[in-house]
């Protein structure tokens with residue numbers, strides 16, 4: 001299957017595919033049966049209403065059952081016991097009623113008192129207006145909650161009093177204030193500006209719009225898929241109020257702010273507003289959209305999912321018969337600085353580890369490349385720590401270059417620096433004509449160091465005896481022929497190859513904390529009095545055929561990229577560490593694992609022979 005479908009992932013969540021005549025019996029409180037069937041040709045997008053309920057994880061998602069492109073939006077439903085292996089159930093919500101006939105759009109679940117889950121979702125009604133609807137499980141004694149019934153009161157919120165019916169969607173998980181009234185926010189825009197309209201309710205059916213939105217911003221447009229949740233502040237002990245995160249999806253990116261929320265007054269005051277800080281806080285600086293978190297009450301953690309869109313063409317999606325992935329689930333918590341979130345792949349990922357390779361204390365001279373052999377390069381999990389040498393100098397950052405993505409585009413892996421670029425080449429062909437570089441580069445700006453993290457899908461390193469050069473910057477004479485190398489993560493021309501970038505931990509308020517956590521990783525740094533680069537040199541990467549999820553700075557800067565190599569697929573995908581700075585760096589430890597395939601099953605009750 002993977003040979004025919006080189007980009008289909010092995011452990012990232014995808015909708016059903018292919019078929020096997022296998023009957024599998026799964027033991028849950030009631031006996032039920034699973035048959036894998038062929039259902040190719042589908043699209044998946046936003047994760048909807050993830051929840052942990054009675055020992056089972058539920059994931060709903062925006063799904064087109066009839067084709068690999070967006071349309072016919074339906075709530076698909078899958079369940080899991082471990083967030084790794086999944087059973088696809090029947091669709092939970094189909095667009096067949098007047099209040100959702102043009103689509104069951106995104107929404108969330110809330111677990112009501114007495115353990116009753118409820119879905120709030122947006123329907124596109126007969127007039128193509130966006131309205132909010134309620135649905136509840138048909139049979140609470142069904143442990144899988146397969147069937148859902150829509151409320152007779154639908155729609156329960158409508159775009160009245162100046163709300164634009166085309167910009168009114170994606171209700172969040174609701175929460176209760178001290179007066180027990182429910183609160184929920186709905187994404188919208190007012191006068192072209194992003195806003196989170198607040199509603200309250202006694203009974204979850206009748207909702208009253210609050211006078212003020214929970215938050216709004218005149219620096220952004222429409223907010224899609226808002227998310228609002230508390231994060232506890234690490235090490236603060238009891239009695240300390242949690243901070244609250246507000247996430248909004250706009251400009252194809254998921255931005256968040258952190259602030260203080262008073263549940264009595266519903267006043268939310270943010271530390272730094274959307275688009276205001278130099279960091280421009282985002283969950284991920286690559287492809288990552290319409291995300292949603294849920295509280296995993298079993299494991300006491302908050303888990304984040306997001307839609308990872310394709311970056312190939314629609315034509316490719318039709319050829320492949322599918323489009324859209326879900327990110328690998330990440331835990332999300334407040335980072336050490338208290339000013340940023342930290343994300344990390346959930347621990348269950350270890351269930352998928354197979355062959356393991358370790359490298360210790362290996363010097364990477366300037367201009368060198370080291371192959372990591374012994375694991376499956378197309379399906380891997382990699383962690384690496386670099387130790388920097390004693391250094392006095394590093395490159396100065398130009399004052400006008402404050403956009404990390406722009407900085408990465410101008411300082412690709414191929415452009416030699418002093419300290420960096422160093423990092424990993426993933427999904428790389430043996431001869432390195434195809435490669436994706438995830439790397440760091442260290443600059444000095446005023447009195448501190450700045451760590452830049454890049455995921456470069458657009459350029460390639462070319463190795464010569466002298467070291468590596470950018471193929472876009474040189475022409476090489478080989479065997480008497482003039483070669484001009486256009487090179488990249490894929491030799492295919494029609495796929496998007498944006499270079500992504502992020503600064504890692506440049507917030508001065510985090511200085512002492514990051515410094516403390518770093519002393520063991522960064523030895524012999526000389527420039528006393530200057531702020532030292534943070535743990536960003538210890539990235540973790542998830543590679544899965546056509547996706548690379550990278551976690552820098554212990555998860556404060558993450559970059560996800562979609563990559564469609566032509567040569568570097570399956571067994572032909574290699575993994576390398578590289579250093580293209582003039583100064584040596586040392587790999588203190590690199591651990592890499594081949595990843596097993598996660599299991600995906602299709603539930604089909606009516607086809608059961610039992």
Ligand code: FRU
Pocket residue numbers: 045046062073105106107122169170224225290
């Ligand atoms: C985000 C989004 C949501 C909407 C859904 C429709 O990707 O546009 O705002 O509810 O997708 O599929």
